[in-house]
Amino acid sequence: MKILIIEDEPELRKSLKMFLGQEGYSIESASNYSEALDKICAHTYDCTLVDITLPDGNGIDLVKSIKTKQPQTGIIIISAKNSLDDKLNGLDIGADDYLPKPFHLAELNARIKALIRRKNFDGKETIEINEVRILPLKRLAFINDQPLILTGKEFDLLLYFLANKNRVVSKYSVAEHLMGDFAERLDSFDFIYAHIKNLRKKMMALGATDYIKNVYGIGYNFNTEI
């Protein structure tokens, strides 16, 4: 899996490379428009992350170029312009997803995985980790081939954990993943714990290992390496 990161802020570029590198992707990066254009022309990527505001050009134009040169490449716009105009505009010209800055790396990771799934497996992909098996597009989950009956939010939660397995995901990123903008302005994230408790209970009832670990006040870790 090859991913191109087009981002002009060096520290953010570094973070993205590091985080996504740990996922086993091969990562290339570009810090400006012309560099990005060169790379797009020379190589093919499974996924590109495009920042809209670049020092020497507009990311929207880059999206158009990628779309014509490599139509099978997944495109996610990551933009500081937290504006709906950009969102509509970006998706209209063919970007697959839009993630406004500041975003959680775990969220970006989940989105990249979902995008690659959509592009490559045509919805037939299954995610299997030990006794847990998930059909993401059909929204079905099994434990030891027994159906695991989950609510919508619990399923989203499980999928999110699997995408970020063996990583610590912060409670804020979980809340935002489940509730979107509704997670803003909340004074407590205790309700997430209730969701997680239910998910764990249901999974363990079917004989699954207790994968979800609470990481001291920060978040959770779906740990498959125990």
Add this chain to the structure above:
Amino acid sequence: MKLLTKTSISYVLVAIPLMLLAGYLTYYIINNETDQNIDELLLIRKHKLEQYLKTHSLDVANYLHFDNEIIIQPTVENGTQALIYSDTLVLEEQENELEPYRKLYTFINTPHGSYEVKILRSKLEQDELLFGIFSGLIVLLFFLIIVLLIINWIVARTLWRPFYSILNRLTQFRIDKTEVYPVTNITTSEFRILDETINKMIAKMQSDFRNQKEFVSNASHELLTPIAVMQSKMELLIQSPKLAEEEMELVQALGNSLNQMTRLNNSLLLLSKIENNQFIGKEDVLVEGLVSNAIEQLEEYALNKNILITSSISSSWNLLVNKDLFEICIRNILQNAIKHNYSGGRVNITITNNTLTISNTSHATALDPNLLFKRFSSQTKQKDSHGLGLAIAYEITAACHLKLLYNYTEHLHEFKISYKK
């Protein structure tokens, strides 16, 4: 009171005493003048009578003056030559009425003897004359004042016209709406200076306002990148397996503050976007649809705080607004209602065909509605509350041509959205 009314009233207030004084003076002068005339006439008569009495007898004299206007009585006393003028009333026998007369009382000494003489002259004519002059004068004065008032009114209207046009434009002035303030053709220098000064002030105000808006917008926009960097580093940091519990605590505190900062910055960005009218595009929105979605999203959050959300929809409300904006508005009010509640409390939502009411229980008593919708004026001192949620909701209702009202009744804080009348 209008300026023109005020000047007219002061004119009248000055004119009435002036008119009274002028009337009195005129009366006094004319009366004096006519009295003097009569007195001279009386004196001439007296001289004539004196001549007459020197050559004729008293009887003949009396006969000649049968009209009672001269009364001569012989007297033994040798009177002085003094002339005493006075006003008196005489009974007119034919009409049986008292009438005003002028009287000269004097003595005439002749070689035949001394006489006490009263010479009278009716003042009836004089009074009539006086009345005529006086009333004519009053009518004239009255007309003069009326004409003056009308002239003043017309002149003032023309003179003050630029003032009123300046005033009119000032009252309609909206800092974010009014375009360029055009200069009118003003010939009065004071008004021209006023107009120019106001134009300058407005231009300054508008540029300050724009700068301030741009500053907030730019600042919050520029902050996004460092926040994004911090957030990404924070996520990388928490992956480290080497963190001890003490360090975890620090990371957690940092994470909480970062989260608050992100939210605050997002709110500021949102506010400046609303102010800059960047939410374009309206659609037909079913209010209960947005509300039930918001309830669904916040249900668990409320449940966790042991708060019951109930809703009653008496009829559906369709609104033509920007959907994203209105969604944020509902979300903020609902979040607010859950956040500032107590365990076991409740949130009631009522929808009619033109109102949306969200009310909640709270430990707080009635809040000051003047501060409630102001930015950064959180009245409840709750942690994680930067006092922008309701300010945003308020700005949104204003941008959607709706109004948001706060009410406190029966221990319920009530927020009501309805059409702006």
